[in-house]
Amino acid sequence: MINKEEFRRKVIISAGKIFSHYGFKKTTMDEIAKALKMGKSSVYYYFESKEEIFEAVVLYEANILRNELTTAIKSVESPVGKMKNYVFVRMKSFEKLSNYYNAIFDKNLDHFDFIEKIREKYDREELAILRLILYHGVRQKVFHVANTEYTAMAIQTTLKGLEVPLFWKKKEVNIENRLNAILDVLFYGIVVK
Amino acid sequence: MINKEEFRRKVIISAGKIFSHYGFKKTTMDEIAKALKMGKSSVYYYFESKEEIFEAVVLYEANILRNELTTAIKSVESPVGKMKNYVFVRMKSFEKLSNYYNAIFDKNLDHFDFIEKIREKYDREELAILRLILYHGVRQKVFHVANTEYTAMAIQTTLKGLEVPLFWKKKEVNIENRLNAILDVLFYGIVVK
DNA sequence: GACTTTTCGACCGTTTTATTCGACGATTTT
């Protein structure tokens, strides 16, 4: 391979698919290698360990999510639309990520504190985005909130609380309908009457 | 548990979900047991082995498929509709089953020849159904085929050939569209002009 | 053809896994 960095990318993308389906523990190095049509030892030429690959995958996916999120809120003008898009993309992406969680929350918490680091960083970013959306909403007199900071935190807490029941519960009712229902509730408490 | 047979059913349904997601090999007895809120050894009170559970699951799912198939062709009158429904349900169910295959085609072929038995039986049933649909179509002058038997075999061969590329390849294009396209091709060669 | 980069198969120590076993309380039979 001419470019090592490029090949690492290939590994990340390929391994990411497997991780997202089977989780960290159930994904074997052999599978990752086979998916790349390689011997297992060759993969170790590019990555130190399985965990390093996993870390790279999560980082990679996190960046994709960030991009999706920002384009999602840019794609509409109205604050309600922004909020709706944001929540949708955010929660939708958790559908894909739920299997990572599956893997992480097993017993290996000790090894995956780097995930908490990412999480913290993204929590802060999320809060900023939510505040911004709220702020614009208030400016345009579409939202009515006393304190954007606290409200943003409240929404974030709600969103986090939703992650688990939304994807670890039965998937009989489809997610979009449920999210829409939740968003309706949210807006009826926020939009000016 | 009052009824042993009833509990076996519970195991089959519960384990079936796990198998269909992770495949045979990646599914552990511990997981099956945990999903039933039991100790792993208790499961062995109802089943001899992991393979026996797997066998029971496949048998169970095969029967469900059979039912879905027959109701699907009964639900419409026109031969074209029957054929369309049949192909759809059949191929759709392979989406679910693809993970079983994933497991089976690993290396354990020696142990899973019972699947071939089921397969053969279903192949014969399928052929009969296809012939019947074709026969009705010819009767109503909607289809034009020289020999229903050979045509049924041809269609079956096509369907089988489609299984692999349809579900083991990239899932970017959704399956329904691709199936529809294939069906169009099929009908333009069959329907009377 | 020497020297570097990349791939790989064989191997190792550890962990996981399917399965067994015996013990246990609960329930039923005698």
Place this chain on the structure above:
DNA sequence: AAAATCGTCGAATAAAACGGTCGAAAAGTC
């Protein structure tokens, strides 16, 4: 109420799978 049976479980075991290593073979470069 003693004995047998049922259903559950934790611990034990033996085999397999797994992550990771290493030295040597290929492939690539000059």
